[in-house]
Amino acid sequence: MMKICNWNLALLLIFLFIELNFSQGSVGGWDPEALENANNTIKSYVEKDPELETFFDKAYGYAVFPTIGKGAIGIGGAHGRGTVFEQGNPVGKTSMTQITIGLQFGGQAYSEIIFFENKEVLDLFKTSRYELNAQASAVAVTLGVSADLSYTDGVAIVTMSKGGLMYEASVGGQKFEYEAVNDIQKDQDVKDTEGGDE
Numbered sequence: 001m002m003k004i005c006n007w008n009l010a011l012l013l014i015f016l017f018i019e020l021n022f023s024q025g026s027v028g029g030w031d032p033e034a035l036e037n038a039n040n041t042i043k044s045y046v047e048k049d050p051e052l053e054t055f056f057d058k059a060y061g062y063a064v065f066p067t068i069g070k071g072a073i074g075i076g077g078a079h080g081r082g083t084v085f086e087q088g089n090p091v092g093k094t095s096m097t098q099i100t101i102g103l104q105f106g107g108q109a110y111s112e113i114i115f116f117e118n119k120e121v122l123d124l125f126k127t128s129r130y131e132l133n134a135q136a137s138a139v140a141v142t143l144g145v146s147a148d149l150s151y152t153d154g155v156a157i158v159t160m161s162k163g164g165l166m167y168e169a170s171v172g173g174q175k176f177e178y179e180a181v182n183d184i185q186k187d188q189d190v191k192d193t194e195g196g197d198e
Helices: 002-022 032-048 052-058 119-126 181-197
Strands: 061-086 089-116 155-165 175-180
Touching (some): 032 052, 032 061, 032 089, 032 155, 061 119, 089 119, 089 181, 119 175
Antiparallel strands (some): 061 089, 089 175
């Protein structure tokens, strides 16, 4: 019983750390800074490897996570929010959560970009509750990384560390939720209307 409580406490502390340090923007409405952060992240990746620009141009869509916070004490947790692009245009926002178990300790902040090879894969991502399989892996961005980047099951993933110590950096098991721009705007309009009626 004590062991279960300790695991639960560790998990709770990890997610509190992630939320307090790495969450960004509001959940309910379209955050104008989110798009700017996403574009700046794209720019930093292309600066690291200029050949990635071709990958952006050819991909049907991509999800950009400017900051993902990850913490681990045996059990690990990660969380981040991002912007989804289709044919180069922002179409919605997304959030990612991940729980990992194994030899890991420390904390890390990193950015992540998921490329979608075609419309079918992006549409699957948009259905929400999309999950990367346990074998999914990411390529760290360095000069010339685009030469080694390829699609697996219609997705290709690149990451860039923002510093910190982390023994395990797998993207397998990441789970995503998606909300379209139109749905976000409707939510905001309802809130504005309710505020005006007061």
